[in-house]
Amino acid sequence: MDSISLPIVIGIDSEGQQYSLDLAKWKSVLVAGMSGMGVNLVLDSTVKSLIENNDSSQLKLLLIGEQFVETIGNNHSFIPTLSNEQISYPSVLRRPIDIESAIKSLRMELERRYVLLRNIRSKNVEEYNALEEDKLPYLVVAISAFDRLEKNQANEVLDIMLRNAAIGIFFIVGTQRCSSISSRLIADCNVRVCFRTTMAQDSINIIDQVDAVQLQRGEMLLKTNYGSDKLEKLKVILSN
Numbered sequence: 001m002d003s004i005s006l007p008i009v010i011g012i013d014s015e016g017q018q019y020s021l022d023l024a025k026w027k028s029v030l031v032a033g034m035s036g037m038g039v040n041l042v043l044d045s046t047v048k049s050l051i052e053n054n055d056s057s058q059l060k061l062l063l064i065g066e067q068f069v070e071t072i073g074n075n076h077s078f079i080p081t082l083s084n085e086q087i088s089y090p091s092v093l094r095r096p097i098d099i100e101s102a103i104k105s106l107r108m109e110l111e112r113r114y115v116l117l118r119n120i121r122s123k124n125v126e127e128y129n130a131l132e133e134d135k136l137p138y139l140v141v142a143i144s145a146f147d148r149l150e151k152n153q154a155n156e157v158l159d160i161m162l163r164n165a166a167i168g169i170f171f172i173v174g175t176q177r178c179s180s181i182s183s184r185l186i187a188d189c190n191v192r193v194c195f196r197t198t199m200a201q202d203s204i205n206i207i208d209q210v211d212a213v214q215l216q217r218g219e220m221l222l223k224t225n226y227g228s229d230k231l232e233k234l235k236v237i238l239s240n
Contacts, residue, residue, distance in 0.1 A: 006059070006138065006170065009049040010042060010193060011220060011234035019222075019234050020049070023140065026191045026224065028161055028171040032206050033195020035176040038218050038236040040067050040144065042193060043174045045237045047071045047142050051078060060137045062102065064093045065144025067174075080139055082109055096150065103156050106141065106169075110160055113167040125168035138168045146185065147177040161188045178202035192223045207231060 006023040013019045023029065023046075031042045048071060050059060060080035063072060069092050072078065079091050082105035093099045113125070113136060122128040129135045146154065161171055173189065175181060178197045186192065186205060194206045196215040203212035207223045211231065215221065222232040 008046040023170050028189045029191040030189035031174045031193040037195035041236040060139050062141045067144035068092045124166040140170045142172040144174050146173045147175045147180045194221050
């Protein structure tokens with residue numbers, strides 16, 4: 001295949017239509033805001049849209065956080081095989097020991113993919129899959145509470161995010177502790193979804209403007225590029 005499309009549903013626009021983005025284009029998404037404002041609903045809709053619009057042979061989901069237990073449901077074929085010690089991981093990673101091991105395995109998978117691409121001089125996964133019979137699936141890593149990761153785990157994830165562009169690994173990261181978001185995480189995410197924040201400075205840090213402090217429950221502001229004042233105002237999709 002020459003290109004990849006990974007549509008994720010973020011919310012509903014002012015006309016009542018679903019608002020989607022191509023995760024393959026933007027690479028990494030940050031969803032942040034106060035607890036109870038809608039962060040988990042966006043995480044849920046993004047992962048569900050990936051499941052509904054993709055084949056499990058082409059896409060795998062590494063899900064970290066209690067939030068995703070109901071999201072994944074019985075779609076266990078989307079769970080990747082990532083193991084450096086032949087460990088069998090649960091469908092959703094919740095225990096610190098499982099998260100630690102999976103992040104280490106994710107690093108190994110990143111390095112493995114770089115070697116595979118380099119061996120046949122491919123620039124990216126799309127070129128590799130066009131040439132090789134044994135295809136590399138795209139991998140989306142979704143983390144429901146980045147602020148709850150241990151420091152070494154968070155740093156490892158950030159290192160991987162910096163190098164994920166060509167090898168088919170994408171990230172959706174959520175947090176409900178806006179004051180704990182590092183500038184490094186914000187810089188690594190070129191799509192930023194912001195719900196209501198307590199402090200004006202948190203809003204400025206996430207979307208470069210103060211507007212998020214005025215949002216109501218279920219309302220969000222989306223910023224997809226730096227150096228622009230344009231914001232998309234959306235509403236969450238309520239779960240059935």
